[in-house]
Amino acid sequence: xxxxxxxxxxxxxxxxxxxxxxxxxxxxxxxxxxxxxxxxxxxxxxxxxxxxxxxxxxxxxxxxxxxxxxxxxxxxxxxxxxxxxxxxxxxxxxxxxxxxxxxxxxxxxxxxxxxxxxxxxxxxxxxxxxxxxxxxxxxxxxxxxxxxxxxxxxxxxxxxxxxxxxxxxxxxxxxxxxxxxxxxxxxxxxxxxxxxxxxxxxxxxxxxxxxxxxxxxxxx
Numbered sequence: 655x656x657x658x659x660x661x662x663x664x665x666x667x668x669x670x671x672x673x674x675x676x677x678x679x680x681x682x683x684x685x686x687x688x689x690x691x692x693x694x695x696x697x698x699x700x701x702x703x704x705x706x707x708x709x710x711x712x713x714x715x716x717x718x719x720x721x722x723x724x725x726x727x728x729x730x731x732x733x734x735x736x737x738x739x740x741x742x743x744x745x746x747x748x749x750x751x752x753x754x755x756x757x758x759x760x761x762x763x764x765x766x767x768x769x770x771x772x773x774x775x776x777x778x779x780x781x782x783x784x785x786x787x788x789x790x791x792x793x794x795x796x797x798x799x800x801x802x803x804x805x806x807x808x809x810x811x812x813x814x815x816x817x818x819x820x821x822x823x824x825x826x827x828x829x830x831x832x833x834x835x836x837x838x839x840x841x842x843x844x845x846x847x848x849x850x851x852x853x854x855x856x857x858x859x860x861x862x863x864x865x866x867x868x869x870x871x872x873x874x
Contacts, residue, residue: 659777662752666778668759670870671768673775674787674841676794676833678851679862683787684767686863691872694758696766702747702754715742725811729821733831740832744769752778772844785866786841789851794833795826797854 688695710717815821
């Protein structure tokens, strides 16, 4: 059985997507817009994979945390291995994310901090359903450990490694790889509505919210 992108697009008509690179403010905007306009909120890494459905044979990247030896293996992968894992995981998630979004958005508008690749978004969503949020790659990497989500956890395991300095250098190289200039330019050239965070010191959240809300048609 095959479901056409045209049909998927019809059932995703109530979904707003924000994609982009790290430290651009995606998670903050998704939450603020959801709260202000009473939308269903799907934040970063929301759980759209039903328990017991995946297996390492078909979804090796989604199941990586089940099959890895330990967290030292995770933080000591090469930048190329880390980059390939991120991209492969995003592709394995597509069918789960789309199915989940269809199931929850049929009666209420939904906003999602998504990793669905832009070439797929172009097929399943209209222009005014998608926004790309960017910041310069140097800001993405330089501020990686300034966030309060899972970064303290990574720091803990980096400090437990046999050579913390070498492990930290490798881990930052991984972050540089997945936030490199090429990927930044690819996001910038998608043709989707794009907003770039250039000032990380001034609080521009309300201004950004208004810009995105107008783009999404939530306000005039």
